[in-house]
Amino acid sequence: MPELPDVEGFRRYFARHAAGRQVRGVRVRDAxxxxxxxxxxxxxxxxxxxxxxxxxxxxxxxxxxxxPRVLMHFGMTGLLSWSSGGDDEHRHDRxxxxxxxxxxxxxxxxxxxxxxxxxxxxSVEKVTGPLGPDAMSLDRERLGELLAGRRGGIKAAxxxxxxxxxxxxxxxxxxxxxxxxxxxxxxxxxxxxxxxALDRELxxxxxxxxxxxxIPPQEGWLTGARDRRDGRCPRCGGPLRRGTVAGxxxxxxxRCQRER
DNA sequence: TTGCATGTTCCGGA
DNA sequence: GTCCGGAACATGCA
Numbered sequence: 001m002p003e004l005p006d007v008e009g010f011r012r013y014f015a016r017h018a019a020g021r022q023v024r025g026v027r028v029r030d031a032x033x034x035x036x037x038x039x040x041x042x043x044x045x046x047x048x049x050x051x052x053x054x055x056x057x058x059x060x061x062x063x064x065x066x067x068p069r070v071l072m073h074f075g076m077t078g079l080l081s082w083s084s085g086g087d088d089e090h091r092h093d094r095x096x097x098x099x100x101x102x103x104x105x106x107x108x109x110x111x112x113x114x115x116x117x118x119x120x121x122x123s124v125e126k127v128t129g130p131l132g133p134d135a136m137s138l139d140r141e142r143l144g145e146l147l148a149g150r151r152g153g154i155k156a157a158x159x160x161x162x163x164x165x166x167x168x169x170x171x172x173x174x175x176x177x178x179x180x181x182x183x184x185x186x187x188x189x190x191x192x193x194x195x196x197a198l199d200r201e202l203x204x205x206x207x208x209x210x211x212x213x214x215i216p217p218q219e220g221w222l223t224g225a226r227d228r229r230d231g232r233c234p235r236c237g238g239p240l241r242r243g244t245v246a247g248x249x250x251x252x253x254x255r256c257q258r259e260r
Numbered sequence: 261t262t263g264c265a266t267g268t269t270c271c272g273g274a
Numbered sequence: 275g276t277c278c279g280g281a282a283c284a285t286g287c288a
Contacts, residue, residue: 001266059267076267077285092285110285112267129268152277161268170266215266247279249264 004166009213058165067120075112
């Protein structure tokens with residue numbers, strides 16, 4: 001699931017269940033998903049510390065705990081699961097944070113992503129690498145500036161985390177469909193009107209998705225039609241097209257989103 | 261059995 | 275240096 005709205009949901013989930021609670025220990029079920037330290041290193045850094053309010057940048061969840069911070073990336077199949085009743089672990093629970101009153105489980109079927117530690121005094125960017133401004137806090141002017149400097153296609157630009165953080169395959173398709181922009185259109189060639197539409201739809205889609213903690217597969221949205229065998233555009237009723245753009249399976253309406 | 265999946269990274273080539 | 279396509283990574287499902 002994880003694009004910006006999903007991770008925003010995980011942030012709230014973390015805040016509700018784990019923030020303010022002291023860490024008792026960490027159980028690592030899959031050492032490979034603790035990416036930049038050992039299971040012992042993670043446990044030593046966190047034990048006795050108290051989780052503070054988490055933050056999110058792009059698709060990264062950042063959980064401070066005293067000095068050190070835990071960073072989580074969810075890949076394509078990651079999520080968080082809280083347990084206060086000692087119920088059975090899921091087979092894909094990879095790292096388990098034991099806190100007062102329960103435990104927060106980092107689950108990830110496909111094992112992309114993982115858990116990182118940013119020790120006190122080190123920068124978060126050292127873990128995440130360079131990230132552009134978060135898509136949620138982007139304004140139209142900045143969006144226009146960022147896109148003006150790109151030579152490639154608009155979909156590739158939107159999904160480039162170094163340019164803008166948080167947008168993935170589903171979000172980019174949804175926003176481009178709403179703004180009536182073909183995913184292959186050169187990013188720098190968008191008119192001010194298209195930039196304005198893109199900015200508006202980006203924020204509308206993110207706001208609506210954040211409320212649900214996911215990009216909803218909903219009537220009237222591209223997401224509600226894109227996975228059907230004969231998917232039709234919710235706006236014009238024409239047949240949707242799918243194809244590879246920027247290395248991903250893109251979906252668009254060839255009537256509403258003209259090539260140029 | 262084959263292809264595909266909401267992510268990132270690395271490589272070769274234009 | 276920029277950008278793109280393709281492959282790799284790992285696992286499950288239609």
